[in-house]
Amino acid sequence: MLSFPAPALAMVERMRAAAAADPARAIALQGAPGANSHRAAQEYAPELLPFPCFSFEDAIEAVQTGKAGCAIIPIENSQHGRVADIHFLLPNSGLQIVGEHFMRIEHALMGLGKGPFEAAYSHPQALGQSREFLRKRGMVPLSFADTAGAAAHVAERQDASLAAIAPALAAELYGLDIVEENVEDAHDNTTRFVVLAKEGLDPATLAGEQAMTTFIFTVKNIPAALYKAMGGFATNGVNMTKLESYQQGASFAASTFYADIMGAPGDPAVDRALEELDFHSARLRMLGTYRMARQRG
Numbered sequence: 661m662l663s664f665p666a667p668a669l670a671m672v673e674r675m676r677a678a679a680a681a682d683p684a685r686a687i688a689l690q691g692a693p694g695a696n697s698h699r700a701a702q703e704y705a706p707e708l709l710p711f712p713c714f715s716f717e718d719a720i721e722a723v724q725t726g727k728a729g730c731a732i733i734p735i736e737n738s739q740h741g742r743v744a745d746i747h748f749l750l751p752n753s754g755l756q757i758v759g760e761h762f763m764r765i766e767h768a769l770m771g772l773g774k775g776p777f778e779a780a781y782s783h784p785q786a787l788g789q790s791r792e793f794l795r796k797r798g799m800v801p802l803s804f805a806d807t808a809g810a811a812a813h814v815a816e817r818q819d820a821s822l823a824a825i826a827p828a829l830a831a832e833l834y835g836l837d838i839v840e841e842n843v844e845d846a847h848d849n850t851t852r853f854v855v856l857a858k859e860g861l862d863p864a865t866l867a868g869e870q871a872m873t874t875f876i877f878t879v880k881n882i883p884a885a886l887y888k889a890m891g892g893f894a895t896n897g898v899n900m901t902k903l904e905s906y907q908q909g910a911s912f913a914a915s916t917f918y919a920d921i922m923g924a925p926g927d928p929a930v931d932r933a934l935e936e937l938d939f940h941s942a943r944l945r946m947l948g949t950y951r952m953a954r955q956r957g
Contacts, residue, residue: 666816667812684729690805700851720733756858766841769824789844875946895933896930
């Protein structure tokens with residue numbers, strides 16, 4: 661397992677020790693203490709124990725091996741799109757989506773002193789969300805594993821020419837000065853997180869509640885395959901709120917699609933739509949049904 665910067669290690673070890681004492685209450689997250697995923701975990705379930713992991717793979721593995729009862733993972737951002745690798749990691753993880761959480765993202769520029777700074781470290785998503793801010797100030801964007809880890813790295817380097825873009829909490833944790841707040845280019849910047857667990861929710865337990873269902877499917881390599889696969893959702897009045905394609909392997913013969921719909925299996929309209937989708941698909945895999953955290957539409 662890769663390591664966190666030294667200023668973050670002591671906090672990481674304390675959090676992981678507390679979580680190890682009660683793994684059922686542990687929630688795995690990617691990033692150092694103070695990262696957006698840490699904040700999201702606190703907002704989603706403040707009673708759970710944060711279990712910081714260096715990578716998304718580590719966070720998923722923590723749930724797979726029983727070190728944590730669940731994980732909270734960012735899946736998409738309103739400004740910068742889907743989080744890299746998540747659509748590949750989720751289907752192969754064996755885990756189920758059991759919840760979602762939306763969080764307003766606010767980035768701060770921080771460093772040792774007030775600058776000027778030559779470069780700024782952060783997670784690639786945060787750098788993309790602050791692209792115009794960095795360009796106008798002539799600062800070189802430098803990728804790091806997570807936002808708070810970038811702040812810890814700047815603190816460790818002790819180089820006044822370097823800055824980090826991270827949540828304001830990270831400046832407090834790692835002894836940096838906040839030079840400017842709200843440096844994200846769009847001030848409605850929001851990230852959607854999903855919560856993963858070994859066992860999915862029984863859709864029947866969500867009866868009477870607004871639910872989301874997530875799945876992936878691969879269309880057959882025939883003309884109009886996607887059109888036919890989607891037809892059942894239109895004719896049955898099932899609202900599809902997300903549809904993204906991506907390639908698996910090097911054949912480029914057929915796309916795999918990631919989709920979210922409003923509703924749950926057990927609803928006759930949803931069941932009919934999924935049955936038609938399955939008929940026109942080479943593969944269909946359900947990734948979970950869970951409570952809707954924010955109204956769509």
